[in-house]
Amino acid sequence: MKKQKQSASKEEARIVSSTTSMKASGENSGQIPVDITHEILLRLPAKSIARCRVVSKEWGFTLSSQYFTDLFLKMSSLSPCILFTFQAEVKWSFFSSPESMLISDQKSSSVAVDSLSHVPIDYPISVCVPVCGLLCTKDEWVLSGKKDARIMICNPSTGGFKLLPKVKTRRRRVLTYLGYDPVEKVYKVLCMTSREKPVSLQGEQHQVLTLGTGKMNWRMIECSVPHCPLLEDSEICLDGVLYYLAVESGSWETSMSMIVCFDIRSEKFKFIVDEAFKDIKSPSTLINYKGKLGILHPNASGFMEGRATGFVLWVIDDIENHKWCKNIIMLPSPWWRLVAGTRFHIVGTTGDSEIMFSPSVVSIPFYIFCYNMETNSIRRVEIQGFRPVKGQKIFTFLNHVENVKLIT
Template sequence: MNSRWQTVSEARQATLQRHSTNADENSEPIPNDLYIEIFLRLPVKSIATCRCVSKLWASLLGLPYFTELYFTRSSARPRILFACRKDSELCFFSTPQLLNPDQRSSLIAASYHMKIPFDCRYNIVSPIGGLVFIRYGHIFEGRKTPELLSVIWNPSTRQSLTLPRPNTRKRLCLQSYFGYDPTEKQYKVLSMSVEGDIYKEHQVLTLGTEKLSWRMIECCIPHSHGSKGICINGVLYYPARADIYSGIGMIVCFHVRSEKFSFIKILKPFIRILRPTTTLINYNGKLGSLVWEGSNYHKRKGFEIWVLGDPGKNEWSKHFYGLPLLWQNILAKDMLMFAGVTGTNEVVLSSRYPSDSPSQPFYVFYCNLKCKTIRRVEIQGMKPIIGYHNYIFLDYVEDVKLIQAF
């Protein structure tokens, strides 16, 4: 690690010296280190503007030293990312993610990032850091039917990278997941074709390679497709079944670095973990699951949190969070979905289909597991696209690294 940073530092110094020699001899230039300190304090939208000011600024803003330091500082200030669908567009917004359970903020303004067109069904995989993986249909000029695209987006820079189509027959459906290996700092996409309701032709694509290409890998246990997954500490988890008719449930573990599969069998006492409404979460670095208590939405009195202890022993612990009586009726009015759990152990919920009435506020709810309290935070600035289908993701990080550098 030290040698890596030494290499980055040497490259940085060479760039700084090269531009310093071109400065006007009669002027006293601003030290480049001071430039970087100033840039680190700028909002992400200003960084894009600064890249266009001069070659010097573009060079400084492209240094690995700067982009990694900016990302590290942004990671200490995670945000909530909203993907909002309306008509034929998908719009992205973000807000600060409240980190202090004692913070009494009741109003937060959303920042607009970008919008993209889409023409048919799509799915959004949970963001990792500052990148979002999206599969959606796009109708190209001169065509009548949409073509399904797999695209990596960076909402902070509004850059995208369209991935090549996996090596499979076009008539087959595809299911894809997004993972990250923190050891090698590599992003990978896992894609599988769906044939007869069973995953086939498992393939992996690694971002950052000179030529993007898919590689076939082996999976030892056949399984049917499940719902959304989550990547925690280099392991991609997603729920599945042996087949669509089987009651045998499992959580598939794809180890991003080794590209190997393992499986966690869900035994009968824990079968609630695989409900369609279940949300997999990162609970203090461990795999967890959020499940509403009861089947009647309007009579729910709380929710359960299941946390996986030792994966090898299949040990799960259950925690129940009872909603305060005052909030039971309030939360029952909306079809709330789980966004996840913050680093301070607050469960975040939001409406998937918010009201499109201009007089109806849009809220995000923070449920404090320790204090048994709930904070309702109004989100402003998203009203033009409220009323359709929303997705909400925690721990989004603003990243100024150009997407070609991943």
């Protein structure tokens, strides 16, 4: 870890020095062309970009511009990371490792992570699935029991964060999702409120907040179908549409499952209710499967505790015309010997054929598990580099990208 940090620091200093010297020497001692400056700076990691903003006013303006931010995000999207995050000792900590390290060497038994940033926070949190490099806390009102708890937006790559305005509601329970519109390049937070007493999981009020608009405000929006969102591992944002799993309002045991589709730009809801998905409830997980929406659903209850032998992979080929592809996956016998009673959750798919599973709490040593659907084999990989904490709830995400966006 120390060698990684020293190497990154030396590279940062070398690039800053060479860029400055190019400005002050040679036949053309004027300004370096903007495209060449960008090409040089795009070689830096996101947290170094944050430090370089203070080199000069000119650098601060260039590195904070929407053009450079979009260019950096485009480049980093070509090399996604695995992101690990947990809260301990009044800090929200972020660690990452390139997905390529896990995919390219499938015989490796360990992968080192890099410490990204730490954000101060003094109450327990749950986390939304990250979208284009940003994260949002999910449901502090329930987890912390504090009336003054606030939703937080965070950039793990730079450590930047912002507390959002309090949601306009008299209800105590607030559930949030983060989405991104790639056309207008806008992040939005969707929240649903529900009663705590008597307990109700049905979203009764729906509000939206748009980031980066100066003074941010929550706006009420209409939702025509009453539903109860699933609370964990049940959302994903693809191509400007936020998808999450829910059930119809009523009895939890008898209600039909559904996929809720929220268009980030239009702020309109659509609902997919199909007999095929009637039993898809927690702990089912929405995933990005080769660019398509996928659902991983255990074939029996108690999967995460070791009482099921496999799961079903649904791949949605055509959402509008309700065309699905169903795959039955049976885990090999070494699976339960490897996990050894560990409580874990489904993270998603790496490359074309592997499904990743991660423990739900931090342990030392810490292992993730990868199941190869083509070879029907399991491998265990130790994740090295966490600071020495145990028993904290950990969130693991695939397809995370570095972003240098300033949170305003």
